[in-house]
Amino acid sequence: MAEILRTDARTALHERPGAEQSESRTLGANVVEDGRYMAPPTDEDGKQWVRTSVLIKGEPRDLYGLWHNVEDAPLWQEQIASVTRTGEKTSHWTMQSATGTLEWDSEIMSDEPGHRITWRSIGGDSENAGEVVFEAAPGGRGTYVTVLQEFRMGKLASTFETLTGRNPKQAVIENLRHFKALAETGEIPRTHGQPHGPRGAAGTVKSAAYAENVAQPPGLERMAS
Amino acid sequence: MKAVCWMGKSKIETLKVPDPVILNPHDAILRVTRTAICGSDLHLFDGFIPTMEQGDILGHEFMGIVEDVGRDVKNLKPGDRVVVPFTIACGQCEFCHKGLWSACDNTNPNAHLMETAYGYSGSGLFGYSHMMGGYAGGQAQYVRVPFANIGPLKIESYLPDEKVLFLTDIFPTGYMAAENAQIAEGDTVAVWGCGPVGQFAIASAFMLGAGRVIAVDRIPERLELARSLGAITVDYTEQDVSVLQAMRDLTGGMGPDSCIDAVGLEAHSNQLQGVYDKVKTMLMLETDRPIVLRQAIQAVRKGGTLSVPGVYGGLLDKVPFGAAFGKGITMKMGQTHMHKYMKPLLERIEKGQIDPSYIISHRITLEEAPHMYEVWRDKKEKVTKIVIDPWAEKAA
Ligand SMILES: NC(=O)c1ccc[n+]([C@@H]2O[C@H](COP(=O)([O-])OP(=O)(O)OC[C@H]3O[C@@H](n4cnc5c(N)ncnc54)[C@H](O)[C@@H]3O)[C@@H](O)[C@H]2O)c1
Ligand SMILES: [Zn+2]
Ligand SMILES: [Zn+2]
Numbered sequence: 100m101a102e103i104l105r106t107d108a109r110t111a112l113h114e115r116p117g118a119e120q121s122e123s124r125t126l127g128a129n130v131v132e133d134g135r136y137m138a139p140p141t142d143e144d145g146k147q148w149v150r151t152s153v154l155i156k157g158e159p160r161d162l163y164g165l166w167h168n169v170e171d172a173p174l175w176q177e178q179i180a181s182v183t184r185t186g187e188k189t190s191h192w193t194m195q196s197a198t199g200t201l202e203w204d205s206e207i208m209s210d211e212p213g214h215r216i217t218w219r220s221i222g223g224d225s226e227n228a229g230e231v232v233f234e235a236a237p238g239g240r241g242t243y244v245t246v247l248q249e250f251r252m253g254k255l256a257s258t259f260e261t262l263t264g265r266n267p268k269q270a271v272i273e274n275l276r277h278f279k280a281l282a283e284t285g286e287i288p289r290t291h292g293q294p295h296g297p298r299g300a301a302g303t304v305k306s307a308a309y310a311e312n313v314a315q316p317p318g319l320e321r322m323a324s
Numbered sequence: 325m326k327a328v329c330w331m332g333k334s335k336i337e338t339l340k341v342p343d344p345v346i347l348n349p350h351d352a353i354l355r356v357t358r359t360a361i362c363g364s365d366l367h368l369f370d371g372f373i374p375t376m377e378q379g380d381i382l383g384h385e386f387m388g389i390v391e392d393v394g395r396d397v398k399n400l401k402p403g404d405r406v407v408v409p410f411t412i413a414c415g416q417c418e419f420c421h422k423g424l425w426s427a428c429d430n431t432n433p434n435a436h437l438m439e440t441a442y443g444y445s446g447s448g449l450f451g452y453s454h455m456m457g458g459y460a461g462g463q464a465q466y467v468r469v470p471f472a473n474i475g476p477l478k479i480e481s482y483l484p485d486e487k488v489l490f491l492t493d494i495f496p497t498g499y500m501a502a503e504n505a506q507i508a509e510g511d512t513v514a515v516w517g518c519g520p521v522g523q524f525a526i527a528s529a530f531m532l533g534a535g536r537v538i539a540v541d542r543i544p545e546r547l548e549l550a551r552s553l554g555a556i557t558v559d560y561t562e563q564d565v566s567v568l569q570a571m572r573d574l575t576g577g578m579g580p581d582s583c584i585d586a587v588g589l590e591a592h593s594n595q596l597q598g599v600y601d602k603v604k605t606m607l608m609l610e611t612d613r614p615i616v617l618r619q620a621i622q623a624v625r626k627g628g629t630l631s632v633p634g635v636y637g638g639l640l641d642k643v644p645f646g647a648a649f650g651k652g653i654t655m656k657m658g659q660t661h662m663h664k665y666m667k668p669l670l671e672r673i674e675k676g677q678i679d680p681s682y683i684i685s686h687r688i689t690l691e692e693a694p695h696m697y698e699v700w701r702d703k704k705e706k707v708t709k710i711v712i713d714p715w716a717e718k719a720a
Contacts, residue, residue, distance in 0.1 A: 154418055156416060156417060156418060156421070240418060241418065269436060272436070273436065276435065279417075279429070279430070280414075280429075280430045283414065283416040283417055283429075283430055284350070284414045284415075284416050284417075284430050284471075285349060285350075285396065286348045286349050286350055286396075287348075287433075288348075288430060288431050288432065288433040288448060288457075288470065289347045289348050289433060289470075290347075290433050290457070290458050290459055290460075291347070292345065292347050293344055293347065293459070293460045293468060294325075294327070294341045294342040294343065294344050294381065294460055295329070295341060295379040295380060295381060295460060296327070296329035296331065296337070296339045296341050296378070296379035296380070296381065297339075297378070297379050298377065298378055298379045299331075299378040299379065309377075309434055309454045309458055310433030310434050310458060311433075311454070311458050315433060318348070318349075319349060
């Protein structure tokens with residue numbers, strides 16, 4: 100009996116055939132640290148946070164590569180018209196809308212190939228910072244991709260909302276969803292451009308959040324044209 | 325082209341709309357040769373499913389001839405004849421890999437709407453609300469089929485459309501319902517609802533070894549079809565009939581080994597319980613009418629299985645969960661994992677083991693479709709299954 104009492108939880112379980120090897124790091128996007136679940140940061144002082152993850156069938160290294168290729172971001176990020184590399188670590192982002200153009204510069208803060216990227220905006224119409232982590236999912240099921248994005252409500256966020264009918268937090272979630280769809284299937288599911296009957300007056304207002312009315316990023320379709 | 329459009333609750337019209345075009349690399353465009361109206365479409369007609377919008381093109385059961393394919397569709401070419409599964413699946417995600425095709429992660433462009441309601445989103449469906457993808461449906465002359473590299477089943481045999489059309493939904497749905505019922509050789513299986521889904525559940529239960537099938541409905545011609553398959557029928561509206569008593573009487577007091585709810589959220593009842601649910605759904609305190617679900621939970625034997633192909637959408641009141649726990653039953657349910665069943669079931673049709681066209685009662689044109697929704701809902705005629713030829717002209 101006494102022996103059992105001395106045994107701690109970690110050693111009490113002798114067989115965990117499918118379990119992961121725990122690693123611990125101290126980064127913002129980490130969901131687990133030292134075996135403990137870490138809740139996402141909460142909004143404060145005008146700063147908003149969103150953390151979201153997906154399981155993608157693929158290797159961390161390949162998915163890191165796809166993300167790192169910032170000039171391809173318009174393929175899967177909503178409303179981004181173009182991204183141009185301006186230096187080894189910097190890029191220029193343009194968001195096009197009916198009412199005008201929003202522009203900002205972005206800088207990579209840290210870069211761990213195959214594993215993690217952090218960035219922040221350095222001037223322009225948007226104040227944001229973000230981190231993405233790629234880690235092998237337990238059981239060899241693919242890669243968990245987790246994004247932590249921080250932004251201030253400002254011109255970008257509010258314009259985005261009127262443009263797409265999505266709040267900017269949801270947009271981060273949708274963009275990661277598009278990234279997954281593109282990585283797994285080569286395309287982003289789309290209904291924008293399909294036929295329908297007359298929508299009537301009510302339809303147009305209510306359906307602002309439907310994909311049919313938000314131009315989805317093109318995925319690889321753009322490469323074809 | 326012409327298409328059947330949802331224009332509001334109880335309001336369906338056949339209208340001229342633009343032709344569909346290829347939007348993505350894995351798309352195909354079909355010229356629809358046959359399409360059908362489903363019991364699930366009645367839930368839309370009756371306004372039970374949220375996020376339908378005026379102008380939505382209906383229809384999730386269809387087949388046709390490939391007209392055009394996107395850049396990355398290599399398995400199909402124009403001229404191929406195909407049946408299309410009503411659930412859209414990418415074939416690449418974790419769920420598709422597991423064979424849980426209707427849970428595909430990558431085909432619902434409005435996944436966020438379903439995440440809000442259900443926690444996670446299922447796959448996109450044709451013609452079945454924006455929450456479930458918002459894809460234009462196939463009760464039309466042409467339809468766009470996303471992920472045509474994965475879903476459509478090529479029909480290479482001489483079989484006429486009508487014999488293979490129901491591979492699009494109801495035959496696999498009835499079959500999965502029977503598979504979910506975990507039938508062992510000689511088991512007694514009770515099926516509520518003798519609509520198309522119930523019919524194929526009965527047939528499939530026998531194929532999977534059931535010793536006795538009990539079928540419950542109130543519509544004489546449907547009960548007759550069920551008897552023609554070999555089931556014992558119970559008309560729950562007949563004077564003095566208690567369904568629970570019937571289940572005990574027909575199983576030596578033990579209850580059926582498996583129960584299948586092939587009715588779903590719009591179950592009909594002439595008892596007080598039905599009035600209670602009707603009032604509550606009208607007041608929006610309850611969204612579904614789970615009369616059959618309650619009965620099936622009560623009826624199933626200890627340790628038995630309840631399989632639910634009938635659709636439920638939202639909140640259910642007074643579900644006897646204590647009975648479910650107390651008897652230790654298993655429940656299995658959900659949208660059909662179509663892609664898993666189409667090919668093996670086509671083989672059964674090709675071998676002559678079953679001819680699914682036996683349930684067809686009406687063959688109509690697109691123009692006649694709006695009226696037939698009404699006829700089916702109000703049970704004005706003996707309707708078992710309505711098939712539409714989108715190119716047929718109205719008989720003068
Ligand atoms: N799981 C799936 O993927 C899937 C696919 C297709 C259809 N469905 C669902 O399956 C259900 C049946 O579809 P269908 O096309 O056969 O519809 P249907 O409307 O033709 O048939 C339903 C039958 O249930 C009977 N019924 C109503 N109340 C009853 C009660 N209290 N007891 C016994 N029978 C009762 C009706 O008389 C009718 O014959 C629907 O809910 C439909 O949405 C599910
Ligand atoms: Zn159907
Ligand atoms: Zn998938």
